[in-house]
Amino acid sequence: MASFIRELAKNRVMFLMIAPALLFFALFSYIPMIGVYYAFTNYSFDGGLFGSPFVGFDNFRFLFESGQLVTLTRNTVLYNLVFILLGNSLQLICAIFLAELPGKLFKKTTQSVMFLPYFISFVLVGAFVLNLFSSENGVVPTLLEQLGFPPYDFYMHTAPWKYIIVFFHVWKGLGYGTVIYLAAIMSIGDEYYEAAKIDGANIFQRVRRITIPMLVPTFILLILLSLGGILKGQFDLFYQIVGQNGMLFDSTDIIDTYVYRSLAVNFDIGMGTAAGLFQSLFGLILVLGVNYIIRKTNEDYALF
């Protein structure tokens, strides 16, 4: 304690400089952690935090036994797996193509175009979906009808939405990931390629034997890092595409949209907090697990 006070006096200015940030995280991150207590209550607005009846693990039991938690977790995990694998593979392919192509203007243009979706808001993605698929006058239903298909209402079927959601997720992250992989390719030494050229390796052999093996560590690292967040859902994406359309929840509801609805639609504070706490806790365990694996294989890349 004495040493802390001495330190405080000596570095007064530095403590003052970091104090607002420390206060911010105390207020917006640590104090809400006390609020996970809601998960163990049957929350009532009169009772508040500690005045609501304590129900133990009832909320969790209900979520689990009703099958909701299983569905939500399955949806969240499966969507994220597809996002991660498909997204990273496409980004990797784009980066390899971009690195090897000669035309500078073409490379610049395509890279700019592919990065564009990263900068727009998810509300605009919602506008795209409305324009493309809306039941009355969307581009796609109209086009299908013109081609002689029977009328198809996208909002009455769950099947297409999985693909629509995956498409827009990959679409939004393509440019960002490509830049990361492109930077990794640029850091591979020219001497490998020169040597391979002299030995008569063609471009496919060079990509297969040099670029890809050299990128595998980055690829695996990025995938492992994303796996740590596999329980975290992309609320913006799902909410802007599917919204409150209950017809589609079976295949499009994730933990984050469920928690949001508990708060804003059903006012089921206890149940929503319980689902959120489940997500946070398992997320933490996952990150610790992933970090342990990375630490075992390549300590430099471990998160902590």
Next chain:
Amino acid sequence: MKIKTEKSTLVFNAAAYVFLTLLSLLCLLPFLVIITGSLTPETEIIAEGFKLIPNRFSFDAYRAMFTNPIQIYRAYEVTILVTVVGTIAGLMLTSMAGYVLSRKDFKYRNGLSFYIYFTTLFSGGLIPWYILIVNYLNMKDSYLALVVPGLLSAWNLILMKNFMKSIPDSIVESAKIDGAGDFAIYLKLILPLSTPGLATIGLFMALAYWNDWFTANLFITTESKFPLQFLLYKILASASVLKTSIAGNLSPDFKPPTETLKMATAVVVTGPIILLYPFLQRFFVKGLTVGAVKG
């Protein structure tokens, strides 16, 4: 000397051109349908639906929007205010904290770094956070709710710390020997040397504020306080129709534009991002390649 291109290279390049062109078109397609959608006459949409290329172009939606643009102007004001204040304040707090955590002679830097990092690993979740802001901080329907909760992010702070760590220690040491205080070192030496980092992180913050609709959705109830993206969301969801005073001075077969107005709003709201895009993109690419993959 002319180097003969190998046949395999030709095949590779052809595949690359086709693949990248197709992906680029897919990236542009949604933007195209929004723009043409906003330029299609309402009657055509009702009769035939949205099309990639309309039969006829019409500026009715834009004309209707700009006969009474108060709502859009107001939302622009809110968004610009929130983005500017939030980004400047956030950048100040982030850079000060990042500076302290990057100082090797600051005894508690590891402990405090973990204190900040831990918030990315575990959180109380959306609902306790919401209840805190509404019930305890009384920020419901206040501009503060749009700015304050987004001021700092642990990721940006860690990124800033790493940027500043790459500045040689000797600079701080020699300034200290010359008798400079900790704040003066930050202000006069560290900040100017971290301009690339400040620009990248500042752009991240500004983009997050500009594109934010979620906090407004949770906390803002008064229409005059809606930021742009939330206004667009409301209009798309048809929950609120953009107030337009359409008098009979337009063509006789004129239908009040609703579908086209949605698309025109989307264009007007996204416009600035697209205009600034070449500049934004250059900074982002630079920042991304300077900063490491991990935090």
